[in-house]
Amino acid sequence: MLFNSYAFLLFFPVVCILFFTLPQKLRNPWLLLCSYFFYGLWNFAYLGLIFFSTATTFVCSLVMDALQQRGREGDRRLMKQVIAINLLINLGILFMFKYYNLFSQTMGGLGIAVPTLNLLLPVGISFFTFQSLGYTIDVYRGDIKVERNFMTYALFVSFFPQLVAGPIERAGNLLPQFHVEHRFSFASMRKGLLIMLWGFFLKVVLADRAAILVNYIYNTPGSTGFQYLIGTLVFGFQIYGDFAGYSMIALGAAQVLGFTLMRNFRQPYLSQSVGEFWRRWHISLSDWFRDYLYFPLGGSRRGTARTLLNIMVVFLLSGLWHGAAYTFVLWGFLNGIYQVVERLLRVKVHKRSNGWAGFLRVAITFALITLAWVPFRAVSIEQAMAIYGKLFSADVLPRLSDVVGQTKAVFGMGKYEVLALAASMVTVAVADILEARKPGLIDRAEQLPAWKRWPIYYALLFAVLIFGIYGSAAGPAAFLYFQF
Amino acid sequence: MSKLWKHVLASVLFWAIFLVLFAYAQDVIVPKNSTTKTARLFNNLITPYTNATRTRAFEELPRDTVDLALVGSSTVFCSVSPAQLYRDHGVAAHDYAVGAITGALTDYLCDIVFETQSPRYVLLDATRLYADYLNNSVNYLLPFTRLTPSKVRVAADMGDLTAFVDNLVPLMGTHQNWYNVTPSDFAFTFSTREDPLLGMVGMVVPAADAQALLARYEKPAMSYATYTPPVKPALSELGKQQTLAFRDKCLAHGAKPMLMVCPSVFGNEATGFLLDLAAFAQANGIPMVNFNIQRQGLVLAPEDFADDHHLTMSGAEKFTAVFGDYLSQNLDLPDRRGDAAYARYDSSVAQYEAALAKLASVQEVAP
Numbered sequence: 029m030l031f032n033s034y035a036f037l038l039f040f041p042v043v044c045i046l047f048f049t050l051p052q053k054l055r056n057p058w059l060l061l062c063s064y065f066f067y068g069l070w071n072f073a074y075l076g077l078i079f080f081s082t083a084t085t086f087v088c089s090l091v092m093d094a095l096q097q098r099g100r101e102g103d104r105r106l107m108k109q110v111i112a113i114n115l116l117i118n119l120g121i122l123f124m125f126k127y128y129n130l131f132s133q134t135m136g137g138l139g140i141a142v143p144t145l146n147l148l149l150p151v152g153i154s155f156f157t158f159q160s161l162g163y164t165i166d167v168y169r170g171d172i173k174v175e176r177n178f179m180t181y182a183l184f185v186s187f188f189p190q191l192v193a194g195p196i197e198r199a200g201n202l203l204p205q206f207h208v209e210h211r212f213s214f215a216s217m218r219k220g221l222l223i224m225l226w227g228f229f230l231k232v233v234l235a236d237r238a239a240i241l242v243n244y245i246y247n248t249p250g251s252t253g254f255q256y257l258i259g260t261l262v263f264g265f266q267i268y269g270d271f272a273g274y275s276m277i278a279l280g281a282a283q284v285l286g287f288t289l290m291r292n293f294r295q296p297y298l299s300q301s302v303g304e305f306w307r308r309w310h311i312s313l314s315d316w317f318r319d320y321l322y323f324p325l326g327g328s329r330r331g332t333a334r335t336l337l338n339i340m341v342v343f344l345l346s347g348l349w350h351g352a353a354y355t356f357v358l359w360g361f362l363n364g365i366y367q368v369v370e371r372l373l374r375v376k377v378h379k380r381s382n383g384w385a386g387f388l389r390v391a392i393t394f395a396l397i398t399l400a401w402v403p404f405r406a407v408s409i410e411q412a413m414a415i416y417g418k419l420f421s422a423d424v425l426p427r428l429s430d431v432v433g434q435t436k437a438v439f440g441m442g443k444y445e446v447l448a449l450a451a452s453m454v455t456v457a458v459a460d461i462l463e464a465r466k467p468g469l470i471d472r473a474e475q476l477p478a479w480k481r482w483p484i485y486y487a488l489l490f491a492v493l494i495f496g497i498y499g500s501a502a503g504p505a506a507f508l509y510f511q512f
Numbered sequence: 513m514s515k516l517w518k519h520v521l522a523s524v525l526f527w528a529i530f531l532v533l534f535a536y537a538q539d540v541i542v543p544k545n546s547t548t549k550t551a552r553l554f555n556n557l558i559t560p561y562t563n564a565t566r567t568r569a570f571e572e573l574p575r576d577t578v579d580l581a582l583v584g585s586s587t588v589f590c591s592v593s594p595a596q597l598y599r600d601h602g603v604a605a606h607d608y609a610v611g612a613i614t615g616a617l618t619d620y621l622c623d624i625v626f627e628t629q630s631p632r633y634v635l636l637d638a639t640r641l642y643a644d645y646l647n648n649s650v651n652y653l654l655p656f657t658r659l660t661p662s663k664v665r666v667a668a669d670m671g672d673l674t675a676f677v678d679n680l681v682p683l684m685g686t687h688q689n690w691y692n693v694t695p696s697d698f699a700f701t702f703s704t705r706e707d708p709l710l711g712m713v714g715m716v717v718p719a720a721d722a723q724a725l726l727a728r729y730e731k732p733a734m735s736y737a738t739y740t741p742p743v744k745p746a747l748s749e750l751g752k753q754q755t756l757a758f759r760d761k762c763l764a765h766g767a768k769p770m771l772m773v774c775p776s777v778f779g780n781e782a783t784g785f786l787l788d789l790a791a792f793a794q795a796n797g798i799p800m801v802n803f804n805i806q807r808q809g810l811v812l813a814p815e816d817f818a819d820d821h822h823l824t825m826s827g828a829e830k831f832t833a834v835f836g837d838y839l840s841q842n843l844d845l846p847d848r849r850g851d852a853a854y855a856r857y858d859s860s861v862a863q864y865e866a867a868l869a870k871l872a873s874v875q876e877v878a879p
Contacts, residue, residue: 214519444691482526489530490537499684 029069031277032232032498039066043188044284048212056183056206059285063188067151070192074150077125081118082185085160086178088114089167093174111168115161122157125150130352152192154349158316160185163199165320172200180206187287189278193271195292195312202289210286219474220283225488226459226470227276232496234452235269237441238262240497241449244440246405253423255438256402256415263405264398265453268297271310295460297397300389301375302366305397313349317342336371340364350404355412358403366396448495538683540697541690577854578629579845580605581767583621584637590822591774595864596832598857601840602847619757626765633843634762638771638789638800639821723814728777747788755789759798771800775812775831777820778804801838803831810834829868 029035043062050058068075091110095103123131125147135142163184166172175181184203190196245251245259275292282289292311299305306314322342328335340361347360381389402419406412418424435443463469473484580603582588594605606629608621625631755771762769771793773786786802793800803810816827823831839845848854 214516442691448691478522482529485526486530486533490533493534493683494537494541494687494690496687499687 029066031274031281032228032236034499035069040281040284044217047210047285052209055210056180059188060179060183060186063183063186063191066188067186067191070151071148074148077121077150077153078156078186079182081121081157081160082182083178084117085114085164085185086175086181089164089174090176092164092168096170107168111164114164118157118161122153125153127348127352130354155194155196156185156191158196158313158349162196162316162320163203166199172203175199175203187282189281189285189287190289193274193278194310195275195278195290196316197289197312198315202287205287213286215474216286217284219470220280220285222470222473222485222488223280223283224277225280225485225492227273227278227280228492228496229452229488230269230273230276230456232273232498233269233491234449234456235266235273236497237445237449237452237495238266238269240441240445241439242266242405246407246411248440251418252427253418253421254426256418257424258439260398260402260405260415260419262449262453263401264297264394265456267401267404268293269452269456295464297394297457298390298460298464299393299397300380300386301370301393302363302396303370303375304378304380305393306363306367313346317346321345332371336368339367339371343367354409355403355406358409358412359400362400362403363397366400452491452495534683538681540693541683541687574853574856575628576630577856578604578606578625579632579848580839580843581625581629581631581634582607582637583625583634585639587639587774587776587821588635588637588772590818590824591828591831592835593828593832593864595857595860596829597836597839598848598854599861599864600833601836601845602849603836603839603845604848604854604857619754619761622758622761626761626767630765631767632845633770634758634767635770635772636758637774638786639774639776726812726814726817728820729775729812729817747785747792751785751789752792755792755798756796759796769798771798773800773802773804774821775803775807775810775823775827777817803835806838808834809837825868 029039039062043059046058047055064075064078067078088110092107095107095110124145126149128147129144132142132144163172163175163181167174175184180203183206184197184199187197187202242259242263245255246263248255251259272293279289279291290312294308294311296305296309299308322338325338325341326334327338343360343364344357345360346363347356347358350356350359380386399416399419402415403409403412406415435441435446439446441449459469466472473481476484580597582592582594582605589607592605592607594603594607597603597605608625622634625634759769771789776782778786786804790800790802810831812823812827812830816823816830818824818827848857
């Protein structure tokens with residue numbers, strides 16, 4: 029089920045009303061049922077995959093906990109074997125469904141014939157696999173208590189707001205919330221709905237309209253350098269609106285139910301270094317890679333060369349996590365290289381500059397990140413390289429015909445749509461700047477008197493209803509990050 | 513007052529204001545004029561395409577003032593203008609058709625007809641009636657506005673939630689029209705487009721598309737004469753049952769049932785089911801006229817086609833003239849002109865002619 033579908037508009041109120049009406053002991057089963065329904069509406073057969081992943085990680089965690097409690101000689105070694113088996117099973121499933129065909133193509137390119145599989149990529153497989161693996165690693169490390177109730181654990185893995193596109197929650201944050209009673213709170217509901225509304229704005233007003241322009245430019249052979257420049261710039265907003273929008277809707281939906289999910293984005297395009305960008309963009313994934321890959325590899329404690337190598341490993345794998353294609357690997361490589369260079373240049377990634385210096389750093393970081401989006405959006409390495417060729421040539425300069433009365437031919441949409449898109453981009457940029465200056469914009473909006481607050485609600489509601497792309501006019505566009 | 517009640521009252525007030533704003537926004541946004549900008553949207557010249565309004569319009573008709581009820585899909589309200597039938601032949605006809613109809617909904621529409629009217633004839637537009645893709649009927653508002661046994665069957669046809677919501681709330685379906693809105697759309701125009709007697713839409717189609725449509729209409733991929741019936745009959749058992757139910761319902765109310773097919777560009781599948789339907793209708797005593805086979809006197813031009821199954825207003829004007837002649841020659845319908853009980857039709861004729869004049873002026877300035 030998509031958040032931006034009518035089905036969700038029916039589903040969500042029913043979930044909430046029954047959640048708060050049911051006795052406490054039935055609430056988790058109800059949420060679990062709803063979460064499986066939410067996923068199953070896409071493909072009921074693949075519910076078995078989530079169940080299998082849940083069951084294996086649950087059993088492995090119980091076994092590891094039992095071994096830890098027993099504490100006999102050799103149990104630590106057994107625990108290692110158990111977690112290795114667990115990783116093998118779950119990463120194996122991920123490999124088969126997501127990466128096998130890339131592997132097959134790569135082997136084919138090397139002259140080794142490997143058959144391909146015709147498997148449908150399960151929506152959100154990378155998210156729920158990473159979430160459940162994070163839990164087992166935490167149990168292995170003894171960082172959290174093992175969950176002994178299978179239903180509660182299954183709910184942790186499949187909690188519908190964040191099931192298919194994150195945030196990749198930590199067991200330490202989410203699991204305890206399934207053990208406490210959530211009383212209905214009007215304030216919490218109102219805030220949650222406002223967060224959801226902002227998420228819908230990001231998705232259907234910004235991202236989906238941006239997609240029209242980006243798709244037109246990237247899918248039109250012979251687009252000029254200027255078009256690619258605009259297309260790539262807008263794609264940066266599209267993917268931000270798409271993914272941050274999903275995260276906001278997830279956050280808001282959980283908030284309405286009384287749950288708190290981690291924030292996944294914190295004004296990433298206002299970062300003053302690429303290193304900072306990655307602490308603000310898809311935070312739950314960055315944290316996951318940091319805690320379960322970068323630190324175990326030694327982090328920055330084993331000398332400069334090893335640190336740089338660790339960074340590259342993390343970002344190459346992060347690229348691969350995003351998609352089974354070499355374009356994503358190139359994207360990860362670029363982001364890794366940026367940070368390697370920042371390290372070598374000793375850029376102060378933890379310290380922000382003010383004034384013009386700060387503005388310049390934001391502009392440079394934004395330009396670097398935008399350039400890296402090219403392979404992320406391109407359909408092949410060849411196309412990405414061709415686009416770079418145009419971006420770094422005189423072709424990037426706008427011609428008179430590009431800017432005068434040709435919006436349909438240049439951008440694939442009429443001038444009013446271009447204006448609406450530009451307005452939504454400015455709105456999001458302004459909101460991010462306000463939030464960065466004084467965090468808690470939504471909380472502050474909630475504190476306003478009704479006569480100031482309601483116009484904001486109405487403006488957002490009607491912006492979504494009128495300027496949003498949804499329903500039969502467009503068909504609900506899937507969130508980009510579902511494929512990851 | 514407790515805090516909870518304050519919250520409840522504030523919520524009620526918030527959503528009440530929202531609904532008022534929404535209704536106004538809908539009135540502004542939903543296409544209402546046939547212009548080159550709104551192009552091929554189903555933008556009624558006078559009667560909005562929204563089924564909500566059409567339902568109200570049916571119910572507001574004076575009792576027993578319809579001699580010929582047209583029941584069916586959008587094809588019939590894009591092809592036949594009741595106002596023109598009245599002007600030229602004095603036929604008191606009313607268009608009960610709604611878009612993308614199903615058999616179950618046809619039955620329901622007949623219920624509506626017979627609730628307030630005693631027509632001599634009920635013409636069921638069968639142009640796209642039994643096509644499989646229409647099983648996801650979009651006209652769900654009707655079953656939700658009244659409780660009848662048909663409701664169950666119509667509800668069973670529900671399959672596409674998006675189409676359902678789009679039709680229930682027109683703004684959801686046509687909100688993309690916002691960039692066509694002009695300052696004049698912001699004027700308050702509630703209830704100015706609800707005359708139920710016109711029952712047709714005006715549409716403008718690009719010249720090249722229209723030319724191609726006409727060519728396909730004039731030379732269909734497979735003609736009725738050369739069509740070889742498939743092994744499996746195209747008309748389903750359910751379709752047969754619904755056709756018989758339609759016949760029986762009409763006869764039970766003293767009306768003569770009849771099937772008609774409007775000018776359309778068909779593929780083989782549609783040709784097949786219409787031939788099946790014609791054979792079945794003949795065997796069961798239901799007259800059927802297919803205006804794709806019987807084309808005498810009908811000369812359509814490129815600008816007369818909006819798409820494969822819908823005529824533009826100019827096309828409807830031409831077809832209605834032919835259709836009116838057919839009615840006066842083959843059906844026993846009284847001339848109601850001059851009868852005070854039918855004065856409502858006179859005002860509709862005036863509106864209809866104004867609409868035609870307006871359309872002509874729009875088309876003249878179209879690029």
